[in-house]
Amino acid sequence: MNQPIPTLLVRTRRLRDAGFAIAAAVALAACGAKPAPNVAAPPEVSVVTVHKSAVPITVELPGRTSAHLVAQVRARVDGIVLKRDFTEGDEVAAGQRLYQIDPAPYAAALESANAALQKANANLAATNAEAERFKPLVAANLISRQDYDNAVSAQGQAVADVASAKAAITIAKINLGYTNVVSPIGGRTGVSAVTEGAYVQASAATLLDTVQEIDPIYVDLVQSSVEGLQLRRDMADGTLKVDGPDKAKVTLILEDGSTYPQTGTLEFTDITVDQGTGSVTVRALFPNPKFTLLPGMFVRAEIDEGVDDNAMLVPEVGITHDAKGQATALVVGKDDKVEARTLQTRGTRGDAWIVEGGLADGDRVIVSGLQRVQPGAAVTAVETDAPVATTAGTPPPAAK
Numbered sequence: 209m210n211q212p213i214p215t216l217l218v219r220t221r222r223l224r225d226a227g228f229a230i231a232a233a234v235a236l237a238a239c240g241a242k243p244a245p246n247v248a249a250p251p252e253v254s255v256v257t258v259h260k261s262a263v264p265i266t267v268e269l270p271g272r273t274s275a276h277l278v279a280q281v282r283a284r285v286d287g288i289v290l291k292r293d294f295t296e297g298d299e300v301a302a303g304q305r306l307y308q309i310d311p312a313p314y315a316a317a318l319e320s321a322n323a324a325l326q327k328a329n330a331n332l333a334a335t336n337a338e339a340e341r342f343k344p345l346v347a348a349n350l351i352s353r354q355d356y357d358n359a360v361s362a363q364g365q366a367v368a369d370v371a372s373a374k375a376a377i378t379i380a381k382i383n384l385g386y387t388n389v390v391s392p393i394g395g396r397t398g399v400s401a402v403t404e405g406a407y408v409q410a411s412a413a414t415l416l417d418t419v420q421e422i423d424p425i426y427v428d429l430v431q432s433s434v435e436g437l438q439l440r441r442d443m444a445d446g447t448l449k450v451d452g453p454d455k456a457k458v459t460l461i462l463e464d465g466s467t468y469p470q471t472g473t474l475e476f477t478d479i480t481v482d483q484g485t486g487s488v489t490v491r492a493l494f495p496n497p498k499f500t501l502l503p504g505m506f507v508r509a510e511i512d513e514g515v516d517d518n519a520m521l522v523p524e525v526g527i528t529h530d531a532k533g534q535a536t537a538l539v540v541g542k543d544d545k546v547e548a549r550t551l552q553t554r555g556t557r558g559d560a561w562i563v564e565g566g567l568a569d570g571d572r573v574i575v576s577g578l579q580r581v582q583p584g585a586a587v588t589a590v591e592t593d594a595p596v597a598t599t600a601g602t603p604p605p606a607a608k
Contacts, residue, residue: 254576271429283408318380325373332366395421
């Protein structure tokens with residue numbers, strides 16, 4: 209049975225009113241206040257606050273040791289080696305005999321020279337007497353002037369013969385002395401180049417042995433010409449002293465990584481740049497009482513150039529280099545915005561760069577998060593502790 213028409217009309221109006229209500233609610237919601245957009249927070253970076261402090265300035269250079277004095281002992285006369293008077297590797301004194309060359313021929317030559325001198329002296333006496341006898345005779349015209357001149361000439365020749373005989377004696381004595389081969393310097397002997405019974409020659413300058421003085425000992429260091437220029441400037445302005453009680457000290461690192469117990473002194477820097485490598489040689493002198501250092505050893509040396517009271521130590525991770533090779537760093541300013549700085553550096557100490565310019569005391573250098581920021585950007589700075597030595601009393605693990 210069908211429902212009455214009035215009931216249907218009522219239900220239709222109700223559904224229509226509900227639709228209007230829903231549409232009105234949606235419209236009201238759409239007309240309401242829009243939610244605020246999400247604003248990105250400034251990126252967070254780690255910074256280190258740098259301060260001026262007393263920083264020891266050191267330069268680390270590679271090099272090799274070389275003997276303080278080197279003397280090649282060579283034969284100066286011909287002959288057979290009769291005896292060797294030292295043990296290889298021993299310490300010898302200057303003037304100590306090392307080899308004995310057969311002296312017999314040279315002793316005979318000395319005797320012959322002595323005999324020639326005696327003969328010349330006898331001849332000189334005869335010519336002197338003859339010249340004295342002829343002198344009054346020629347004045348009285350009892351002999352010819354020619355005879356007197358001949359007598360005087362013979363007298364002069366006899367004098368020359370005596371001088372020649374004396375020189376021959378001197379040469380014979382020298383050659384006889386050369387049969388005792390002595391060390392020209394004090395030092396350590398090397399491996400003997402000849403044995404007893406060997407024939408040596410003066411004309412070939414036969415090498416017998418090499419004596420080296422290795423206490424003290426030189427260390428020849430290699431430095432780039434640019435670093436050498438800075439080193440010479442430091443010497444010129446007195447920053448680096450090479451003499452006096454405050455002269456620069458040099459510390460030596462051996463091949464096994466240990467530190468040599470003795471400190472050395474800087475002697476000089478070479479005035480010639482190697483055109484092939486662009487480097488110069490810096491020479492230091494070290495005491496070597498226990499002969500720990502031997503010529504030819506590879507070592508590393510740290511030259512103490514003094515203390516810079518106005519330098520700063522900045523962690524290496526906080527410094528980069530631009531296309532021109534200049535050191536740069538990003539700094540967080542007082543308004544928490546990033547600033548780019550160009551720095552003047554002077555090598556490294558431990559894991560930090562020594563900065564002499566470009567930063568102010570108290571600047572905050574970014575050491576982490578560099579990839580997320582650019583100059584002018586706002587950041588959130590978080591202070592971090594960097595393991596950097598800041599005083600001369602607390603040296604870092606290594607210096608470059």
